[in-house]
Amino acid sequence: MSEFQDVLKSRRTVHRFADRPIEEAIVNQALEAANQAPCHKHTHPWKFYLLGEKTRQTLVPTITHLAAAKSEQKKSPDPEHDSKRAIGKVMNPPLLVAVTNKQSPQDPFRQKEDYAASVCALHNMVLSLWGNGVSAKWSTGGLTRHPETYENLGIDPKKEEIIGFVKAGYADALPVVNKPTIEDTARHLP
Ligand SMILES: Cc1cc2nc3c(=O)[nH]c(=O)nc-3n(C[C@H](O)[C@H](O)[C@H](O)COP(=O)(O)O)c2cc1C
Secondary structure, eight states, rough: OOOHHHHHHHHHHHOOOOSSOOHHHHHHHHHHHHHOOGGGGOOEEEEEEOHHHHHHHHHHHHHHHHHHHHTTTSOOOOOHHHHHHHHHHHHHHSEEEEEEEEETTTOHHHHHHHHHHHHHHHHHHHHHHHHHOOEEEEEHHHHHHHHHHHHHHOTTTTTEEEEEEEEEEEOOOOOOOOOOOOOOOOOOOO
């Protein structure tokens, strides 16, 4: 159990990954861990789309447009550099997964609970990866919300919402992040 606590406490979001593939067994273990997430009404509203190179390539025009628009807002824009960097962020991670949650427009409370369950599933996946030494990052950048992304991944936005991309791989270094203390966040009520 203390090992599990170590995994929880040492996990960090990582932005750059080594050029080294993740073993298939580790990926499958993470997907299995995701499916163990708590889920009210057992709706299992999450789906994981593992994006191969061909699918990632279809996202490049959208990435380029988004990067150009962002670049324009800078004081000294360098659209070529920014676009190359943005493309690398999608093409380079050894694992890129789009995570979706089921849409339930007729029942907002169901959708809220389902979103919570899908977040648990996503984080189960991230923790399982980290337990096997693989770092990850949850991203909710503009690309994850763009209509062209839904089209390119074959995801019907009326049925599923992309709640983020998970990028994963081996990392050389982990960032240091300050976390709240128990005193900051816990209140013992009589
Ligand atoms: C819902 C959600 C969305 C996030 N989206 C992004 C993102 O788009 N880009 C990014 O660099 N990090 C993103 N992150 C990672 C956070 O920046 C990160 O969790 C935070 O800096 C704390 O670091 P830690 O994960 O190492 O504790 C996201 C995290 C969450 C929970």
